[in-house]
Amino acid sequence: MKKQLEPADYELLACAREAIVRNYDAEQFHHTVGAAVRCADGQIFTGVNLYSMHGACAEQVALGAAVTAGQREFTCIVAVRGAQGEEVVPPCGNCRQILLDYAPKCAVILEDTEGMFKLYAEELLPFAFRVEG
Ligand SMILES: [Zn+2]
Numbered sequence: 001m002k003k004q005l006e007p008a009d010y011e012l013l014a015c016a017r018e019a020i021v022r023n024y025d026a027e028q029f030h031h032t033v034g035a036a037v038r039c040a041d042g043q044i045f046t047g048v049n050l051y052s053m054h055g056a057c058a059e060q061v062a063l064g065a066a067v068t069a070g071q072r073e074f075t076c077i078v079a080v081r082g083a084q085g086e087e088v089v090p091p092c093g094n095c096r097q098i099l100l101d102y103a104p105k106c107a108v109i110l111e112d113t114e115g116m117f118k119l120y121a122e123e124l125l126p127f128a129f130r131v132e133g
Pocket residue numbers: 057058059091092093094095096
C-alpha cells in the first residue's frame with residue numbers, strides 16, 4: 001500500500017541526488033543513476049551505477065557499501081537518474097530480487113503522475129522466487 005514520504009525521506013533523496021551530481025558521467029563510464037539507502041541506525045550509504053555488460057545498479061552499489069560497513073537492516077532506498085538526479089527511477093527486476101532477499105521491509109521511494117510515495121520492497125515483487133531455508 002502506498003505510504004507518504006516523511007522528512008527523512010527527502011534527506012535520503014537529496015543524498016542520492018548528490019551522489020549522481022558529483023559523479024555524473026554520460027561519456028566514459030555512463031554513471032547516470034545515484035542511489036541512497038538508509039539503515040535502521042539512521043546512517044545513509046550512497047552509490048552510483050557501474051556500467052558494463054553485467055554492470056551493477058546504483059542500488060546494488062549503495063546496498064553493498066552498507067553491507068560492507070556491517071549494516072544489515074535497511075529502512076528506505078531511492079534511486080535517481082540524470083545529471084541533477086531529477087528523475088526518481090524504480091528498481092529493476094534484479095534489484096527487486098536483491099531487495100527482497102536483503103531487505104523485504106525496506107521502503108522504496110517511487111514516483112508516478114500523482115507524485116512520490118513509498119512501497120515495501122516485498123510489494124514490488126509478487127510471486128517472487130525465494131531462497132530455500
Ligand atoms: Zn537494478
